[in-house]
Amino acid sequence: MKEAHKLRIKNMIKISKSYPYNFMHKRIALNALKVIEKEKGKLSKGIMMQCDSYAKNTLGDIKYAPWLYVYSALQGKFKEGWMPDNYYGEAVKRDIDGSFSAPSECKPLSNRILKTNKLPDLLYVNNGLFIEPVNYKIIPASTAFDILFSKDDTVIFKSNNSSQGVGVRFYAKNEWNVEEIKSESGVFQKIIKQHEFFNNIFPHPGATIRITTTLDSNGKPTVRTAYVRLGRMNDNSLSKHVQCNSEVKVAINIDNGELYTTGYMPDWSSTELHPDTGVRFKGLTVPAFRDACIEVENLHSNYPFVQCIGWDVIINDNEKIEIMEWNAMHNDIKFSEAVQGPCFIDLVDRTTSK
Structure with a gap:
């Protein structure tokens, strides 16, 4: 009886923490949906029903539906295997990775943990x-x-x-x-001198490539998705580094390093060119991208305690790889799932089969 009582209290605490987290995600997702629908049209009721059914019957709760609406609206259809961002936060980061995600937040530990000379x-x-x-x-x-x-x-x-x-x-x-x-x-x-490729798009330092690696069922890390984050012009010259409230995200084809034709602003509005320089993304290929993928896969092998890691990579002016930071706590997957996904079908299968 005492153990059962403890379990009930534990579940109550878990639910009390979960509610504001999922409410926040719902608000953010529905705001994104409004912007996407302005460009692409209203999401059909049929697709919304598919999202609802998948959220309830596969993922276990309707609270995971809002991000599925966003993904579907952007791609124009529903796809099995998508992972909502809030599901990722709960089913992967909280329930599987747990406290093993935390060390990536302590920047001074990175060298010791990753055992690499690629950090600046x-x-x-x-x-x-x-x-x-x-x-x-x-x-x-x-x-x-x-x-x-x-x-x-x-x-x-x-x-x-x-x-x-x-x-x-x-x-x-x-x-x-x-x-x-x-x-x-x-x-x-140190401030890294970035490759001329990035200067040609936006001539200020700080363009980063976010590459996400995931362990497969055998524990082997593989690159699942990637995008480039570009800075914006700002009145304050010290604020031209990439910031979440102004950045431009452009997905990268992980097979060949080519940029997608369309990029996205923080509010999910789309653009085919950099808003400040007018440079179009179509036809551009990221230099040394394959080398960067190999590097982060190897680094994930040095810390196989978490399912997913987001790596912020810079290609320097000598076309060498530099790792700015790694994020294992709650790296962004919603952009990649919406634009390139589903990217984590096997991880969804592993979490839903428990």
């Missing part, structure tokens, strides 16, 4: 201490300054839990303030 990390700061990224030794502030600004006058700082451009800022050499920086917690990274 220069220095870590935590609890008022400066830590070098090779041997994780504590160093004095004077040495930290030399490490950061020996080659460039500006570096990037990313706080722990930063994502989608939020929690990211530039530090110039003349802004160095030891006491202020000691209060931070995160990683300093």
Whole structure:
């Protein structure tokens, strides 16, 4: 009886946490649907019924239907095997990956976990201490300054839990303030000179390729989807790095690295060209894309404790791969599922067959 009571309480807590999470997703999805329907027309009742049936009978709850409406509206039809973003958050990230997702949020741990030289990390700061990224030794502030600004006058700082451009800022050499920086917690990274391909689309640093890898049933990581995130012009010159409230997303064909003809704004409105430069996406092929896919598949093998990882990759001016960060907590799958999906059919099958 006591164990049953504990289980009931545990389930009640789980439900109480689930409701606001799914309510938020419903609101975001229905807002996206309105924008897509303005361009593509009203989603038919027949397709909505298919979404509802799949959400209830396959995924287990009608609360997963809203993102299925979005995916269907964008592609003009319903497809079996789609994974709603909120289902991914609950059935994969919460119920399967659990606490193993959390380490990706702690930027200074990335080198230790992934065991790679592809990260542009220069220095870590935590609890008022400066830590070098090779041997994780504590160093004095004077040495930290030399490490950061020996080659460039500006570096990037990313706080722990930063994502989608939020929690990211530039530090110039003349802004160095030891006491202020000691209060931070995160990683300093060098500014990467991106490949000319990205400069030709938008001539400011920071274009990233988001590649998502997923473990198959045998634990082998494979690339499932990819898209490029491009910055926008802004009145503040320090805000031209990619940010979630202004970025342009363009899907990449994972077989050949070609950009899709159509990109999407944060509100899900579509565009066939970069809004600031007028460069069209059609016919453009990302350099070294296959190399990037191989790299992130290998890196996922170094941390096989989570089902999916989103990798933010930059191709530098020497056509080499650099890993800006990895996200195993709740990486964005809704864009990829809507534009390229279904991308995770086997993962849906594994979660629904339990």
